[in-house]
Amino acid sequence: MQWFEGKGWAPFAFQLEAWDAQQKGLDGFLTAPTGSGKTLAMLGGLFLTQLERQSSGQPTEKGPLLLWITPLRALAKDLEVSMQEMIDQLGLPLTVGRRTGDVSSNEKAKQRQNMPSILITTPESMHILFASARSVDGLKHVKQVVVDEWHEFMGSKRGTQCELLLSRLRALQPALMCWGVSATIGNVEEAKQVLFGTETRASHAVHITGDHPKEIDMISIVPESIEELPWSGHLGLSMIEQVLPYLEPPGSVLLFTNTRAQAELWFRGLLEAKPDLAGDIALHHGSLTQQIRLWVEGAIKEGVIRIVVCTSSLDLGVDFSPVDRVIQVGSPKGIARFMQRAGRSGHAPGKKSTIIFVPTHALELIEASALRESISNPALEDRIPPFAPMDVLSQYAVTRAVGGGFDPDALYQEIVSTWSYQSLTRDQWNRVIHHLVHGGDALQKYPEFQKLVVDGDGVLKPANRRVSTRHRLSIGTISSDAMLRVRYLTGGQLGTVEEWFIAKLEPGDCFWFAGRNLELVRVKQMTVYVRRAKGASKSIPAWLGGRMSLSSNLSAGLQRSLDAMERGQYDTPETRAIQPLMELQAERSAFPSHERFLVELSTSKEGYHAFFFPFEGRAVHEGLSTLVATRIADQQPITFTLAMNDYGFELLTDQPLPWSKSWIRDLFSPKALVKDLQRSVNTSELAKRYFRYIARISGMIFQGYPGKATSTKHLQVSSGLLYDVLSEYEPDHLLLQQAQDEVLQTQLEEQRIRKVLHRIQSQPIHIVETPRFSPFAFPIFVDRLRGKVSSETLVQRIKKMQDQAKHDLQRHQKNHT
Template identity: 55%
Template structure:
């Protein structure tokens, strides 16, 4: 016989005309039997209820007579989420259930969007359910007496775990859980994941190595999510851009989609692209004003909150957005998703598709809008992967980032202090730090107490003191600065954008504002603005009545093909060669593929194509591994270095997701280089570092490491330091460590991150091994081919203004079309 808690929950479902899914019941049973685990279920299938309801069942059963009368019960459930917008959505959903069941629980958020007043109220009296981010969890743990916040904690749910896994924010979660498990040994820990392939590894990373994962479970929802995929095709592919990343040529075909849908999310891959699309939608159809909105992470919380509320209430026909809305948010009115440009990964594409039809049994509908002709091949690849449910990407965990551990230890020292041996044992129970040696631990303790070998002469780096075996921070200034700096998301210094009356619009990277002078016009937050003046770290603006204005760009916005997408892309090329594909996208792009075949060849999936040609610029070599721009960054430098070992020669290098170009004023001895095993993976690391300015690359990685480890401080609100000062400080630290302390763990971490993340050494090695087994075809061409043209344009983009570039590209494409 079912207990009262079960009956109440099932009655709640029945009142809404719902029936709990089998997987939800399995989660409830596992949770209530004390098991930990990972839930894998498609977007919009009720994952939130799967992990919220068992806690309510447990509460009702433990308080059968008084469960709806007890108040101030302290924190029962901690819900960790990667997105602020998602936190707000979850808060509303959980509070509604509690209210419906007359359970007097308060659900609250503690994120960067919450006011200081509400944060203070949370500290004074914890709600029964707290929804927070990894950063905010650590800020709580930096408060005096933080252990009291978690004294009655029963469960932790980590939402969208696949999004945190493989990032330093995920490491923060691992460390936070290691502390909470020590405070509450019987704690229930569950993760929620949608689109990921390495589920077992994700499960192991979440639960750590302390026995928490023993008798744990992975529960998969056996639910078929209906998905409708359609590509928006150009009428004349031969006149469609061969390169580019905006996609606005197809904007007229998007207007009917918006008109026919109740509400549409238009996803772009960068914030700049979202600003441009919003602007051009308004210009194409002014009557949309007031019914479309813009949403990305640089807008103020007030603007984002208004957009989210309006979406919930069905007031908006369309929202142009970035990844700021692609996780778990439930906007019921959204019927359609438009993806502008390739998302470069299958999982990301499906995640965004799931924003529409975000209810059990509903259909998710997504339109793919290519930004250039070759993206039609990616469209075909995405549709194949989605329909057959193959090629979901894995998320590889990060191991031993010393900067995050340093920040965490200072967090504990700022609050109540810590005893090193106890915390060392806790830290080693995490997946990330399970191999942390005593020597490394001692180095880190020495670093936070003395500044280490290089900085011991400077008192400001002796942040932590030791008293009777307890490590703690006593300096109030250090405490304040540290609490302001907690987190692992680093970016260039941001400048606030405000109207003259003080209304806040959001933030833009400092370098962009520095490129403007008073009177210049730019687009931001969907508005045309005029820069009036800058003061400290604020840009004051007024409205400008013009569509001709600059669009801000943010650093690091371009994504790279995932390894799975690369594989499917090569398979689609094979199908195009064999004529075995029935994809409308490949049929549409066939004229361009025919040109490629006529002027050179179409590379098969077991073939590496190299094209050589000459122009007024010099001698060009184009390589097409189809491995993504990050791998091509390392591979191009490697190949250039190895060729230069045969003969003195210098190169200009350009790359995109499909290949890379080497340009020289001298003839390039490619045949001789191929005979010397050009693509060997032997001595790979040595040759990569010899081919690149590894010191400069490591310096760039070191900037964020410096910030996370607390070596540099960006400043208090309204008093932020300029980017050039921060870069100068981090470079100085790098040079000091490099000269006087070469075994500094943070310095070593910078070089490791260059290999692991920027150059993706593991994937690069796999690509080289694959190429060694492939047929290598060397073709001499008379002109730039459709595959070569976009790579060459990427090189020009770095030298020309956007206006000059577009004019030149259009002239070049017209010249090429004459030869078709």
């Protein structure tokens, strides 16, 4: 307490509650706002115990006493500094160390001899430790594990890795104390069960909530003029002049974009708009080298720079105490992400957070209004955990074999103690072992797939040293296509880009990356050699899979805002700004509403347009549009062109269709959903793509040694051949089944589509024939048109349609005066 008093602080009630529970050896789960003091809440129990031991003259216990699992290496470095500072100020005989991919091999060797009291690490690094028998022995002293930012882990296979590492640690130390920490989570009870493994253990864990509210001040930058017919991205960089005043001193700024390409564009756009920012602004995203990212993080903390244009790479809790405000470019597409990013400013207990919202198109102001309403009553999104991923299980089994071997019966008991594998049957486990020892039924003649052998005692061990070496290089579940390193001819590295982007360029072509204009010189052995180029190139790398889709919770908030506007309630700055646009929507069609399912029918020289507005996000609309198109094609031969955005989707045909309420209700029926979804898209090709990642995680294909990575094309061929062989000769293979399940659950969001279909069945269907596109239909039309005409032609067509909309709006206003 003297330490708190010396800083002029007083511990919060939730911190005192956590310390008391930790000293009693209880498991716990802490949910509290970003910047509320969660880190100190997790350390206080250990610190108090060590102070008591110190005062009674007891020797320091051998480490590690506490394992801190973090999702980002950048977080690990920041935590190490802040923890060591607290330990030094308290005068405790404790040490802190990191064990992540960026820690030197020399430092890791020292740790094997003398583990720190607190070890900060990632799930991947923990599994690499499990692949070493000597390192596992050093983990028997662990008393407490803290899984930080649990919400970031839970919705991915990295969360499954955490479950497995916890099951191993509990087997080594039955009295292990486990704590989960989360700033933003919707399904808290399920999150607890996944972390603790069993419902019983979860029910006995203490659940502590930080009870002091985080004050968030939200400012929306309203465009100086709002187009009568908005389209995706039509504002974009044109908002820079209105953003510049918020970048002025005093104070520092994080400017968040939703994609890496957008971050590159905004960084360049800001420098072009105000060259004086040079030296005061930096770029940060996940495809830049670690050296660049660490420099940026240190520079803003030390005040060397004031502004960082960034992506989700800075969503989490790296301690940027000097950040005064956050700018969000475009909708974050989720309430939890919005709250997380807002909390990056005023990142300290009791401090107010400030976030400035910049729409990239006018309709995003409705999302901004919904986000504003969520501040006082946030309905945070659920994180859906993967259930029993067999690729992760296969990888883990080999990890345990490499780490000294395992008895299959004993390991089975550990694995079924986790939430993910609680229903794993003996037969499934035996099939996993069969595939690892014999290669399965289809591949048993190929030694490449025989990774494990059974010794005389029934213990499974690696088949040879090559298996162990390759496996240690492949541990992890973060999958992406092969990346090419971007390096100057003179030797400095900048980061990575995807192979498909570079394949479009020729030597001498220029592109913009890492905040620099670069000229491609040559590509050699997965490395892109570049030199600086003058001017600015239009070509900017894009990374596949970076586009975010509207969350179901923000979708519900958006529809509440629409319902309020339909009742004439324009109560927020955002809805007041967009009121003329909404009046035009009402004149040309009707308000999209949660009370009805709106369908708009239009005709143009392109054909017959049908627009549907479920408001469930691009990914769901992609699945719905293909589902409905397939069901129509079952009844009559017809060709469709599809387009979609977060608000709805379009079916374009060359012949009229007999749209009626009863027919639409039949087309949106949840009956035979899985069967029809599988027919509606090329699920075989989608499953083959997912299988490529599954095969890498499971170890069926090897991505290559450091500096000699296998090309994406080669991996596609290898995994494609495996997929075809297994499909023909072993169709019930567990990894094939997993690929098909992941297509339905992840790509097509089958469960969410099912909910939407049930909702539509209960709604009145409202069909409106619109002579001209409505403000909600127009951006969907433009998204489809983008890929068909040049940008100049597109702008001309948009301008003509907007002029007509302006005329209609003026006539509407004249008639109501």
